[in-house]
Amino acid sequence: MARFHPLTVTDVRRETRDAVVVTLRPADEDRAAFDFTQGQYLTFRRKFEDEELRRSYSICAGKDEGVLKVGIKRVDGGCFSTWVNETLKAGDTLEAMPPMGAFFTALEPEVSKHYLGFAGGSGITPVLSIIKTVLSREPRARFTLVYANRQISSIMFREELEDLKNLYLGRFSVLHVLESEAQEIDLFTGRIDGEKCAALFRNWIDIKSIATAFICGPEPMMLAIAAALREHGLRDDQIKFELFASSQPGRIRRKVEAVAGADQGATCEATVTLDGATRIFKFPKQGQSLLDAALENAMDAPYACKAGVCSTCRAKVIEGEAEMEVNHALEDYEVRQGYVLTCQCYPLTDRIVVSYDQ
């Protein structure tokens, strides 16, 4: 299982009113582990009021910058992003897992390629990493970026993108699309939808020349762009997606109090929810796992190894208490949040409420 390593914060730079760029340095012995590939992300963890939160943010540095940087935009009600934007400072330490993710294509310095990128808001972070890396490592590559934002003031990395245009003259172009700010050309105002894509492909982007398209942004934008790209002849393996980090739940969930009381019985009444349907059944506290009991009661609960290894049967205990015989798959923070491997789960209370849907 991946492990967390301490990273020293060497700089926190304000990028826009509600976004910062954090520069991080791994310890010398962790340098190799943090040698990232363009487009990858880091998963951080931090304790807030006794509950551990994990959040993933894309690396926005290029491979040749020699530093680790992430761009973090404050999300409304987002505990971690607010803390980073308001409190984090140089000299602090953040804990992160080594870089992960597959939002990239292999570098081929000899090949002349034309990439197309679509970024919505802070979805620019992994795309920026890719842009900087391919322009520097693939001297014959070109990159066209379509970058959607609400207004000019909310554009992250606006200056850096301008600098890149000058540095890689003729190889990098940016089309800014602003949702709520009129521009000279109507096409560049409003949201990116299928129609806008079609117009872009008609007059501004030669879609036939595109080797790979990268899309990172909110869900509706990704759907519209992917559909338009397919319609214009791109194959699935030419389209790379990275779903917006903000779709992660932002708030700490309140811990559920265990139900106190006499729990002397030999059987447990289980209330189990799966796909929105709830079933109540009784089963012995010993000898039969919660998963087997659910299966016996005609619930199509997910499972695979039945050995506490694969985590397919994960569910959340909402009321009551249970213990796991074996756990090779859930981490401590998940267990603290109430998650169990139902194939290894035996109830301790007379009543237990469990959901596979949370």
Place this chain on the structure above:
Amino acid sequence: MSDTMPIEDYLAQGGVLSSPANVPPRYRGELLRLMASFVDSELAGSAGFADTINDAPGIQERISAARIVLEKADHAGKVLRVMETFGADGGLYAVHHPWAERLSREADIGAARQGGDMRLSVFHYPLEGWVDAVVMNVLMGRASVVQLKELSRVSYQPLAEVFRAILPRETRHAELGIAGLVQIVDNEQSRASAKASVAYWYPRVAASFGHSGSARFETLSRFGLRHTPNETLLADWQAEVDAQLSALNLN
């Protein structure tokens, strides 16, 4: 562009997910089950085929069999690495079942999984010698290709990419099987035993496509984890292998 939409709607409209952090809980369970089924089938397939290497009648056949054993284990490893990003313990997983173990030739388990072993039911039956192994590999090889084409469209991008990379190699395994079968039917005696093996394996491989009108298919297609119904995949497979078998006069 901060407007988002419920992840269920996004998936229903063909959206793609890209990391363990953005999969909803039920999707996670079904995705892991799908991966476990693939990993178990590849490990069991590889383990079952290993003995066949020593049954091979020549160097080329020995190399082909060894290659199939090697690459199927490698394919299992590739998908297991995706499972590890969800927390699965890959090291323990790879050894948690005796993959070479088989039921009896006459056992009748239909399409049922056995306990926590998620291999397709067809991989619970034992191979009997070189001709039998080649026939099984031709029939199941084609089935794997049909199923992998379907799986290459799964909505979890890191997994779809692994399946796309695996597909050409599994296609090659099926072709190696056909090459072996062409040799076999040259001889009348081995043709007869190949015919008997076709009769044995054909319904068992067909069963591995699952039931028609499956309720699980509905759930999986809502999540974008499946697209084509079981019965359509089965019909595609039948059309392909029926043509191959009749070209060799084996059906």
